[in-house]
Amino acid sequence: MSKPRPVVIRGGRLLDLATHRAEAADILVVAATIREIGPPGLAVPADAMAIAAEDRLLVPGLVNAHTHAHGGLAKGMVADRVPLEMFLSSAGALSAGRTTEEKYLSTLISGVEMVRKGCTASYDLVVEYPAPSADGVRAVAQAYLDLGMRAVVAPMMADRTLYQALPGLVEAMPETLREEARRLATAPREASIAACEQILRDWPFDRERLRPALAPTIPLHCSDDFLRACHRLAREHAVGMQTHLAETKAQAVLGIKRYGKSLVAHLAELGLLDETLSAAHAIWIEPDDIARLADAGVKVVHNPLSNLRLGSGVAPVRRMLDRGIAVGIGTDAANTSDTQNMFEATRLAAYLSRLATPDYARWLSVEESFTLATTGSARVMGMGERIGRLAPGFAADIVFLDLSHINYVPLGDAAIQLVNGENGAAVDSVMIDGRMVLERGRLLTIDEAKLRNDAEAAMRRLGAANAEALATARTLGAVVGVFCLGQARASHAVHRALREEDYR
Numbered sequence: 164m165s166k167p168r169p170v171v172i173r174g175g176r177l178l179d180l181a182t183h184r185a186e187a188a189d190i191l192v193v194a195a196t197i198r199e200i201g202p203p204g205l206a207v208p209a210d211a212m213a214i215a216a217e218d219r220l221l222v223p224g225l226v227n228a229h230t231h232a233h234g235g236l237a238k239g240m241v242a243d244r245v246p247l248e249m250f251l252s253s254a255g256a257l258s259a260g261r262t263t264e265e266k267y268l269s270t271l272i273s274g275v276e277m278v279r280k281g282c283t284a285s286y287d288l289v290v291e292y293p294a295p296s297a298d299g300v301r302a303v304a305q306a307y308l309d310l311g312m313r314a315v316v317a318p319m320m321a322d323r324t325l326y327q328a329l330p331g332l333v334e335a336m337p338e339t340l341r342e343e344a345r346r347l348a349t350a351p352r353e354a355s356i357a358a359c360e361q362i363l364r365d366w367p368f369d370r371e372r373l374r375p376a377l378a379p380t381i382p383l384h385c386s387d388d389f390l391r392a393c394h395r396l397a398r399e400h401a402v403g404m405q406t407h408l409a410e411t412k413a414q415a416v417l418g419i420k421r422y423g424k425s426l427v428a429h430l431a432e433l434g435l436l437d438e439t440l441s442a443a444h445a446i447w448i449e450p451d452d453i454a455r456l457a458d459a460g461v462k463v464v465h466n467p468l469s470n471l472r473l474g475s476g477v478a479p480v481r482r483m484l485d486r487g488i489a490v491g492i493g494t495d496a497a498n499t500s501d502t503q504n505m506f507e508a509t510r511l512a513a514y515l516s517r518l519a520t521p522d523y524a525r526w527l528s529v530e531e532s533f534t535l536a537t538t539g540s541a542r543v544m545g546m547g548e549r550i551g552r553l554a555p556g557f558a559a560d561i562v563f564l565d566l567s568h569i570n571y572v573p574l575g576d577a578a579i580q581l582v583n584g585e586n587g588a589a590v591d592s593v594m595i596d597g598r599m600v601l602e603r604g605r606l607l608t609i610d611e612a613k614l615r616n617d618a619e620a621a622m623r624r625l626g627a628a629n630a631e632a633l634a635t636a637r638t639l640g641a642v643v644g645v646f647c648l649g650q651a652r653a654s655h656a657v658h659r660a661l662r663e664e665d666y667r
């Protein structure tokens with residue numbers, strides 16, 4: 164293969180977050196890396212290929228630090244007005260019985276939306292039933308490769324069903340449903356661990372672009388032995404590990420019931436808190452927990468879209484930042500957030516911080532929110548040295564926003580209009596790893612008409628195949644919802660809802 168030519172991006176306006184200014188600049192890209200940034204007219208090698216970027220605002224690609232590609236093929240399938248645990252009761256039936264091609268397809272559906280909305284990298288926790296497989300995880304990574312995105316792909320696993328995970332749940336169910344709940348099973352933990360060993364050992368992709376990781380899904384859903392085994396494996400192979408931590412009040416209350424301590428204290432006792440770990444959500448955590456996470460170097464992913472959609476609560480992001488925790492932003496899955504729009508997630512992170520305190524000096528600024536969605540998320544992915552900034556030495560993951568789009572007409576303060584106003588509609592072109600993936604609104608890597616046909620056909624097939632399982636799951640889910648509402652109404656040391664008295 165011949166060496167790719169250097170690329171020079173001419174005349175784009177580069178956002179400077181610190182000053183909120185966007186001055187014209189040229190960017191020289193050599194071997195997928197930003198070599199130099201300078202004033203217009205920058206001297207470049209004679210063979211450099213020029214890309215015109217006049218009237219474009221150039222910003223680093225947004226980094227999605229928490230999503231689930233399997234949600235792509237279950238869009239619109241999560242009922243309106245369900246909390247997390249009710250969704251989880253149907254999660255198996257929504258993702259079961261997929262072929263390897265459908266796992267690939269689901270990833271493309273989520274990935275195309277991310278790219279079209281200005282996101283260039285994602286940390287993807289992907290579930291397979293009954294257990295993770297090397298073929299399935301590779302199909303997900305292959306989809307990112309074919310699309311041209313960067314990703315961390317982590318098999319998501321549990322060794323307890325929802326009904327085994329939540330203490331007291333089965334006992335609270337009517338006798339007629341208990342048998343149904345008990346019949347459900349997870350894969351034996353040995354099978355999951357063996358599959359992960361193979362996935363990590365035989366990873367065929369360039370780790371600069373596509374990296375494996377592990378995702379024991381939720382502490383309550385995993386036995387202590389399983390959590391320890393995942394963590395050991397992640398450290399042995401020098402990969403990351405991500406889990407959903409204290410996402411709902413029910414989890415926090417039931418965590419104390421099961422472990423006699425907070426979920427974070429439990430993970431600390433197991434020796435799991437270190438820089439390998441990132442925690443998605445981290446809403447219902449106490450000040451002591453925040454200190455533990457900070458001291459251990461655990462990173463956190465804020466998911467305001469799904470936290471609102473599922474009514475999970477408002478994460479104490481400012482307090483985490485006060486303690487120096489690296490915080491990234493994620494969209495969560497396309498079925499529980501209904502979008503993969505990182506611009507919306509970033510704006511909501513900024514706006515939600517206003518509910519946590521009336522002290523406006525402590526609200527997230529546009530600089531902070533955008534930094535969380537870029538360098539913060541890059542740190543969660545373990546790629547903080549390579550992505551999330553437009554600077555020499557960083558990968559050329561660049562989003563071109565059309566300044567003639569109504570979102571920027573007229574142009575007042577570029578940073579405020581970007582973070583508080585952009586919805587992805589002005590995304591014109593996206594470069595990832597020095598290569599144009601989206602150019603002037605056209606996706607260069609994927610046939611979107613074929614994607615649509617394949618997606619509609621797969622949704623029809625899976626809908627029919629899983630209809631019965633989904634109906635049963637929803638019957639059980641109704642009971643789960645009532646049980647977890649009881650937990651949410653219990654008194655608890657932490658408050659993360661708008662008005663605590665409304666919970667009673």
Ligand SMILES: [Zn+2]
Binds near residue numbers: 229496
């Ligand atoms: Zn999630």
